[in-house]
Amino acid sequence: MSDCELCLTTTLPILWQNNRFRVILVNNQNIRGYLRLELIEHVKEIHHLTPAIQSEMYKIMNIIENIVTDVYSPDKINLASLGNKTPHIHWHIIPRFTNDNFFPQSIWSEPVRQNKFENSIDEIDQLKQQLHLKLNH
Secondary structure: OOOOOOOOOOOOOEEEEOOOEEEEEOOOOOOOOOEEEEEOOOOOOHHHOOHHHHHHHHHHHHHHHHHHHHHHOOOEEEEEOOOOOOOOOEEEEEEEOOOOOOOOOOOOOOOOOOOOOOOOHHHHHHHHHHHHHHHOO
């Protein structure tokens, strides 16, 4: 779809991709380890996917959640699939820390702190390596 943000070429780093899904590092939100799992094909709702593709998506999400936990040791992980502004299947995988700028509210709330967070080169390398190791089978 021509006006869909997720159908356009992303400016964010792609950490992993296969023929159906890609994992994006959302590195422009001041949140360490924030990943987005995107369906490459433009599909609006999960129930429009075949059971096999749904199963693959949930399996990938579980693997991502485990990898993010291993790399960042967050206090909590938030998973969100909204799609109100971008009606294209995608999941936000958001590690949460008690000192992040929004905790305990959602990351779409007003910030309560003004800390600066960045992913280290080592963290990004670990994410890439683990994604490729655990998702390329």
